[in-house]
Amino acid sequence: MGLKRTDEFRADAVRIALTSGLTRKQVADDLGVGMSTLNTWTTAHRDTNVVSKDDLELAQENDRLRRENRLLKEEREILKKGEAIFRHWSEDNGRTSSLRA
Template sequence: MGLKRTDEFREDAVRIALTSGLTRKQVADGLGVGMSTLNKWITAYRDTDVVSKEDLGLAQENDRLRRENRILKEERDILKKATVFFASQKP
């Protein structure tokens, strides 16, 4: 029989899932719960005050910045490879 999770545990799990920057899989694995369980909790608590609008906004901005940073790093790596390639083509 599974361990009964407290409301506080569920709320903390939702807070972590929505604001930590970790994937839901990482959060679920880290907390020892299934993905479907975590997703069910997120659906149940998403529109409550478990996560303040400000914290949620900051988390969304962090996600956007992480994506932008990843793209910039990929572009930089491509430029580095191109520079090395073209430098090797000189007679």
């Protein structure tokens, strides 16, 4: 039979799962509980005061900022690649035009 967890542990696990920005799998692994157990606890505690409205809003803002940051990094990498291609193209055209002259 599994280890009996305290209500405080369950509440903390739910708070972490909902506000940390980590996946449920990561939280479950870190806490040493199964995914289905964590999901059950989260469902059971969803309507309680385990997580304050301010905490949820902060977590949502963090998620939005992480997505925006990831997008900006991807865009920067695309621009770097485009710059490298343009620089290579410019250098090749410079050599070619001087050979023709």
